[in-house]
Amino acid sequence: MHTDTLLRDAGPKRVAIVFNATATPDAAAREELGVDDAEPPQPPSHEADAEVAEVAEIIRGVLEGAGHRAVLVPVDDTLDALPALFVRERIDAVFNFVEAIGGEARREPEMGRLCETLRMPYTGNGPGIMRLALAKDMARRLLESHGVPVARGFAVLDATDLDRAGPEARGLCFPVFVKPARTDASIGIDRHSVCADAAALRARVAHLARHMTGPFLVEEYLPGREINVAIVADPFTGVCVPTEIDFSGYPADIPPIVTYDCKWVPDCPESVARSLPARDRLTPEAYAAVCQVARAAFLALGGTSYGRVDLRFDAAGTPRVIDVNPNCDLHPEAGMAIAAASVGYRHEDLVLTILAGAALKARHVPAPHLVARPRVVGHVAAAH
């Protein structure tokens, strides 16, 4: 076991559960996040924050039920008060699921960084992978350099970059997929993200660039199945649990992709997408391949705790990484808990296992190639 068992073995702990206080981005941030000229979608922070408070309360119940002492610490736009609070409350470890600070997702890594500065054990992944998860252009380069298959593609800052070298000049065929590199939550993703030709691509990049800061990724459109691989509860000795997104109820005029509306707008046409266990839907070879690729991707980016990797199959049957999520929702009804339940962890076990991994020793990330040496699986350049 890579994560040490210090916290599990050494008796009751005083744990600070740190999460987002309800924070709504200001008008300028909303403007930046909106992507539709006529009707910018609102970022989901308000609802999501309310749910995060509920998760914090549930986690407190689990920790106290196991004999720990837990303090709820909502954070808003600054972490300045935390060091004194940790001293005052004699905190031994932080249960961190801060997703944004001051309503800004890009400040998500600050909490882990503060814990490292204070030498305070904390749950979840470190600031490095948190930052990379919101810098998809950089993450894909790292993954490629580790031999992990990603969607082929390139980054542009605006539409004029396409004039210097478009998809064909870079060896890509249409259709292509366009997405912002510095956001998540499917912000900037709708049916027009799939571009059939150069004119549509140019229009899409120009549209995104009017509303948010680049870079934007232009990737091969992966036409195959979409798989989410949950990593329960760490990538070293943990279990990979794949689920498939079933788009079968999607309207014919919307491509089978997880749009913003699909994630956040109840009762829209895309809300029929469902997550289904992948075990009976993939061949054993494909199942093993998605697990291997997901684990290798998570390790290559420095993941040390629970997370989720999103992949899609290309036309030749190779699973390619499209997204890495190092700070997943821990609600008992969310995907991580459902995945954990399918491999025998009750929600309480998941929470306590995550706490047990919260030792500083776990942050010393081994070189990924020592853990996940690339090898060939069928068409797939995968990894152990």
Ligand SMILES: Nc1ncnc2c1ncn2[C@@H]1O[C@H](COP(=O)(O)OP(=O)(O)O)[C@@H](O)[C@H]1O
């Ligand atoms: N290269 C691609 N080909 C096909 N669909 C894609 C591609 N990249 C992303 N998507 C679709 O867009 C959705 C959101 O993209 P993703 O990279 O996972 O961003 P987010 O961080 O917003 O979840 C994915 O779930 C998938 O349906």
Ligand SMILES: [Mg+2]
């Ligand atoms: Mg995703």
